[in-house]
Amino acid sequence: MPQPDATPLAPLGPEDVFVFACHPEVPCFNQCCRDLNQFLTPYDIMRLKNHFGLHSTDFLEQYTTGHMGPQTGLPVVTLKVSGANNFICPFVSPEGCTVYEDRPGSCRTYPLVRLASRDRNTGLKTERYFVLQESHCQGFASGKEWTAGEWVRNQGLEPFNRFNDLFMELIGLKAAAGPGPLDLKGQQVFRLACYDLDRFRERLEQGTLASCEDIGDEIISKVQADETLLLHLAVRWAAHALFNAPLELNFEG
Numbered sequence: 001m002p003q004p005d006a007t008p009l010a011p012l013g014p015e016d017v018f019v020f021a022c023h024p025e026v027p028c029f030n031q032c033c034r035d036l037n038q039f040l041t042p043y044d045i046m047r048l049k050n051h052f053g054l055h056s057t058d059f060l061e062q063y064t065t066g067h068m069g070p071q072t073g074l075p076v077v078t079l080k081v082s083g084a085n086n087f088i089c090p091f092v093s094p095e096g097c098t099v100y101e102d103r104p105g106s107c108r109t110y111p112l113v114r115l116a117s118r119d120r121n122t123g124l125k126t127e128r129y130f131v132l133q134e135s136h137c138q139g140f141a142s143g144k145e146w147t148a149g150e151w152v153r154n155q156g157l158e159p160f161n162r163f164n165d166l167f168m169e170l171i172g173l174k175a176a177a178g179p180g181p182l183d184l185k186g187q188q189v190f191r192l193a194c195y196d197l198d199r200f201r202e203r204l205e206q207g208t209l210a211s212c213e214d215i216g217d218e219i220i221s222k223v224q225a226d227e228t229l230l231l232h233l234a235v236r237w238a239a240h241a242l243f244n245a246p247l248e249l250n251f252e253g
Contacts, residue, residue, distance in 0.1 A: 009113060009130040012148050018131045020111055021143025024096065028138045032110070033092035038079040040064065042194045043163035044104040045077065046231055049198075051102040056198040063090060066191070073181040074174055075191050105160030111137065112151060116165050125165065159228070166235050167194065173243040186242055193238035197227070200234045211241040219249055 012018060023029065040048070049059035060066075060077065069076045081087040091099045097107070111134075116127040129148035133140055152158065174182070182190060192200050203209045204220060215233070223230040232249075239245035 009132055012112065012129040012131050014149065015147060017145040017147055018111075018140075019143050019145055020139050022139045026139050026141075028136060030092055030094070030096065031136065033089040033097065034087075036081070036087050036089060038081075038089060038104065038106070040077045040079065040104060040195075041160075041164050041167055042197070042231055042235060043160055043167075045195055046197055046227065047102040048099060048104070050227075051099050056196045060195060068181055068187075072171055072174060073179060074171065075182075075187050075195070077195050105157065105164060108155040108157050108160065111139065112148060114161065116161070116168070118165075118169070127161075163228075163231065163235075166232065170194070170235055170239050173239055173245055177243055182242070189241050190238055193234040193241075197231055197234060200237075201230055204230075204233075209237065212237060212247075214247050215249075 010018075045056065045059065045064075048063070049056045052059060054062070063080055064077045065080050067076050067078065068074070080090060082090060089097075091097055091103075097103055111132050113130045113132050114127055115130070116125060118125045146154070152161070181187070192203070200209075201223075204212070204215070204223070209215075215237070219233065223233050236245075236247055236249060240247040
């Protein structure tokens with residue numbers, strides 16, 4: 001007899017509900033944070049480095065490790081973990097997450113999985129949600145009923161989803177360009193724009209960024225006042241510098 005899937009994905013319609021709770025009284029509390037390989041998105045890094053009051057370069061050096069994605073050919077960033085036999089998040093404590101208000105988007109989304117796509121002709125974005133019910137997780141035994149929309153609002157996921165979609169557009173441009181890693185210069189551009197945001201800001205203010213002729217003083221003033229706009233600009237600039245995409249700066253997501 002075939003073995004059941006240990007991690008089934010159940011589609012979740014807009015009005016469908018799931019029951020879930022995660023708190024210290026749940027027997028498996030903190031276990032997810034002690035066995036993980038946590039990838040960080042540009043928005044995750046922005047939130048975490050600000051949580052600690054660190055320059056992005058210092059945060060990356062202190063808390064992360066860089067890799068080359070085998071499928072995308074793009075630099076990826078993961079949290080440094082500890083433990084001889086486990087992969088323990090550096091931000092977990094016996095009481096729970098010590099960076100909870102600025103925790104990464106994937107931590108917030110769990111136990112849901114989000115799939116988003118954009119129509120090439122209309123530009124309209126669609127998203128679908130699934131419940132990931134892993135065998136070790138006991139958070140489904142009791143708790144509140146949630147719809148996907150309620151979970152997204154409760155977990156503060158809107159800005160994470162918006163910037164992740166922007167990041168995925170950049171990854172899609174790389175996929176369309178062909179397999180294989182970026183060259184060394186391309187990797188440096190990608191890391192600067194997507195991960196080392198404070199260094200990107202400094203280069204922008206110094207006027208030493210390549211392919212930025214269309215970034216005028218008005219735009220620079222806006223992004224100096226709003227770091228989320230700066231991140232939007234950085235990802236769009238990377239798409240322009242690496243793949244000659246239009247430098248669209250509507251800041252609408």
